[in-house]
Amino acid sequence: MTLTNNPEPAALDADVIVIGAGISGSSAAKALHDQGKKVIIVEANDRIGGRTWTEPGDVPGGPIDYGGMFIGETHTQLIELGTSLGLEMTPSGKPGDDTYVVLGDLLRAPDEQLDTGLAFVPEFLASLEALDKLADSVGWNQPWAAPDAAVLDSKTVGTWLTETVESPEARQLHTLIVNAILGAHPDEVSLLYWAYYVSECEGIESLLGTRDGAQWAWWIGGAAQVSWRIADAIGRDNVLLDWPVSRIEQNSSGVTVFSSERSLSARHVIIAMSPLAANQIGFEPPLPPARTQLQAGARMGRYYKLQVRYTTPFWVEQGYSGAIMDTDDYGTFILDGTKPTDSLATLIGFVGGSSYDRWAAHSAEERQSAFIELLVKAFGPEAKAPSYFHETNWTTQEWAKGGPVTYMPPGVLAHFGAALRDSVGRIHFAGTEASFQWSGYMEGGVRAGQKAAAAILENFA
Ligand SMILES: Cc1cc2nc3c(=O)[nH]c(=O)nc-3n(C[C@H](O)[C@H](O)[C@H](O)COP(=O)(O)OP(=O)(O)OC[C@H]3O[C@@H](n4cnc5c(N)ncnc54)[C@H](O)[C@@H]3O)c2cc1C
Incomplete structure (x- = not known):
């Protein structure tokens, strides 16, 4: 194995380089920093947060999450981490009847239950x-x-x-x-x-669950704050943005991470992103075949997150929770996303997979009208006049490579799944996908990041 740089420990830039400033990389960096290790996070994007993406600024109604947002009831590590960073939660579930649009029928489901007589x-x-x-x-x-x-x-x-x-x-x-x-x-x-x-x-x-389970609460002020606050704690100078890693070299004493003409060296590296995103990086020596196949075979979903805001939550006044399962139209799952701190009421639409394909075949204007028409169908004419509409197309996000999560087609998990969580020498894998539980969620990101950090700390050399 050869390294173009084979630095002496004293010449290393950090103890650990973390690639990816999403919630997983941030969690890993914090755990290492808390134990006195020098950490540098390198991030391809020009923002911190990855698949959590909060716009805090001038959005009408208050800060808004374009990406991950809901905290689950049993997301213990995330809750502990966020709370320790001074964040506050608010329950997300709304009382009222859910709505189903199923093959032409508009159905009302009190207490989250569809009528079993259907x-x-x-x-x-x-x-x-x-x-x-x-x-x-x-x-x-x-x-x-x-x-x-x-x-x-x-x-x-x-x-x-x-x-x-x-x-x-x-x-x-x-x-x-x-x-x-x-x-x-x-x-x-x-x-x-x-x-x-x-x-x-x-x-x-x-x-x-829309009132419990995976959709139980939110962070007031937005989900990306977890990563922002960690960046503050480890020092913003130690978080390098616009730093897309193209190659990693490792030898028996360390790793060197390259981006264009730049390089950084450390004892260990944590790759904190999805397998598909990691597949864009070159490795010297090459990764084991099973990990290479896993990265080449795992895919990312395709996804729009739509958000529409109104001056009043008129659906609540009519006894609706805001939740809609729409199998017709473009195929949308909708939830009320209004936080008590917001000055406008929000409905969020999730459009993925084959629904994404149908949706993507139309112009942005047509998509907006179709979404509003669906809300009019479900909640009446008041839905016609939103104060704000926003669409986030995760499929076109260069570094996320899609959203919301990784999925695998046949023939990947059984054959190459064992490579999902295993380190390769000084290269460690985090990212939500490497978590044992709540993989795909922010919680999985935190758990996988903390696990990778613990593995390094346990045997630091
Ligand atoms: C629309 C949407 C809704 C979601 N809703 C929820 C929800 O309500 N609740 C929930 O828990 N989860 C939700 N999720 C999933 C959740 O956001 C993710 O599981 C979690 O944020 C993943 O964090 P991560 O750090 O593992 O990966 P990421 O956030 O993907 O972080 C990886 C980072 O690596 C960077 N990167 C990629 N390639 C390189 C490179 N070559 N060099 C340097 N940096 C690189 C990326 O830019 C990114 O910042 C949602 C996701 C989306 C997109």
Whole structure:
């Protein structure tokens, strides 16, 4: 193994270089900094936060999150970290009836429950239970070693739906769920990966919860504050923006990280990003084949996050929670995103996977009108006059490479999944995808970052 730079310890720029100023890299950097290690974060983007992206400034109504936002009830590490940084939470769930738009029918669901007298509902609920059972059989620890892992990984979620769910309405709802949670259509996603994802996020009910589970609370002031405050704590001079890493070289004593003509050296490096983003980096010596295949095979969802603000939360006055599961139109999952500190009321739309494709085929103006039309259909004519509309297209974000999360097509997790969390010499992998649980969420980012830092600290040399 050769290194163009083979620096002596005294000449190193840092003990550890962290690549990526998202919540995972930031969490890793804080854990190392707290133990007296010299850390430098390098970030390709011109902002800190990665898939958390808060606009604090002049947005009408108050700060707004273009990316990750909801804190789950059991997101213990995130809650502990954010609270220790002085952030405050506010509950996100809103009382009132949920709304479903399913194959032409507009349905109202009090207490979050669809009417079980509707023909498709029992089958839909039974299919969610079947999914949970499958998730339990796969587990979150080592899904690649689960019984039937290879068989499950040879199938898509779409095939499973065709084989096990008869009613078109129930299938449409599942399709919306997978599109909204992973940013990919069921036909694209490995059944093993989906079962693993449901398991590591504590079950489908937890993933879908709109008042509890994964969507339980928010940080007042926005989610990216976690990374901003960590950057302040470790020193903004130690966070280098516009620093896209193109190559990493390692030898037995250290690592050197390159960006254009620049380089930095350290004892260890943490790569805190999705496998797909990491796949843009060259390695000398090359990574083991399983890690290379994993990075080449894992994909990112495609996603729009839409946000519309109104002077009043008129839907609340009509007894609605603001939650809409729309399998028709463009296929959108909508939630009320109004914080008590906001001066305007917010509805947030999540459009992923095949819904994203349908949406992307239209102009920005057409998309905005279609979204407003859907809100008019659900909540009446008051929805016609928003004060603010914003669309974030995560698929065109150069360094995120998509959103909201990683998904895997068949043939990746069973064969190469074991490489997801393993270090390669002095190269350590964080990023939410490397977490055992809540991978895909901010919580997973924190856990994976802290785990990578702990592994380095345990045996620092
Ligand atoms: C629209 C949307 C909604 C979401 N909603 C929620 C939610 O409500 N709750 C929740 O918990 N999670 C949510 N998520 C997911 C959550 O935001 C992510 O899981 C989490 O932020 C991932 O953090 P990370 O640090 O692992 O990765 P990232 O945030 O992706 O950070 C990786 C960083 O690495 C940088 N980078 C990439 N390549 C390079 C390179 N070559 N050199 C240097 N830097 C590089 C990137 O710019 C980025 O800053 C959402 C995500 C999106 C997009």
